[in-house]
Amino acid sequence: MMTKTIALISATALSIVGTAAWAESAGEREYQNACAVCHGADGSGNGPLSKVMNTSAPDLTQLTQNADGEFPMLHVVRVIDGRTGVAAHGSATPDWAGGMPVWGDRFEAEAGEQYGTYGKELFVRGRVMVLADYLESIQK
Template sequence: MKPRVLASMFALGAALSVSQPALSAGNDVSDGHRYFIRYCASCHGLDGLGDGPVAKSLSTPPTSLRKLGDKYGVPLPAHRMAEMIDGRDTPRAHGTREMPVWGERLYELGQGERGEYGIGEVIGKIIAYLNTIQDRRMAVR
């Protein structure tokens, strides 16, 4: 990924996280939303639709994260989601690994803690948030 695009993503994430209303601490979904805004929204959009401000500069459009449940079921399989977020399994659509692989940074934020299935605390919270934004018209497994 081009350094200028990556720098823009960090700047946008920082600005968005500051401008968001404070969410209740201690709630995994609220914490996950905060991390999502900081690390994911610049590409995937504030609502997870794949329409973030950086999306237009990417050769492959970001995925709509609201439709993950269509493919993987609800609740989302935490281990599978973690593999995509931390880079163990970069989606083919990203080809040249255009998607930033946040694993190292997110595990660092969680003080290196890895819970069930090797999922870090921060990634687990992002997944908890992603579960709340799935299109509810799909079948829940």
């Protein structure tokens, strides 16, 4: 068990400090798999499900512009993760009805028990961070 945790910690650390190209490709893959259906392939908020949602999906390419020119990394991480009670998450509204999924919970469930308690959290945070890094890279 400890070996798996150490391996996961090492992999997560490499993903955070690894090459920018790797981080962008991992983040882009994560984005296309988890976010594009609502926010659109280009992040502009026009994904296929955006037409049937109760709320509009925000244009994720404008986050820096909407935050006075500085990418709001901590806020973005918290919104993606969703486990800290950010208003966009955690409501009783089902995902398909317009509420954004709590990705931290979903990523944690995908990790299962194979990484242990601390390793599982590193797994979740790594996935959230590559998504946030990718979003920073698509700002206009």
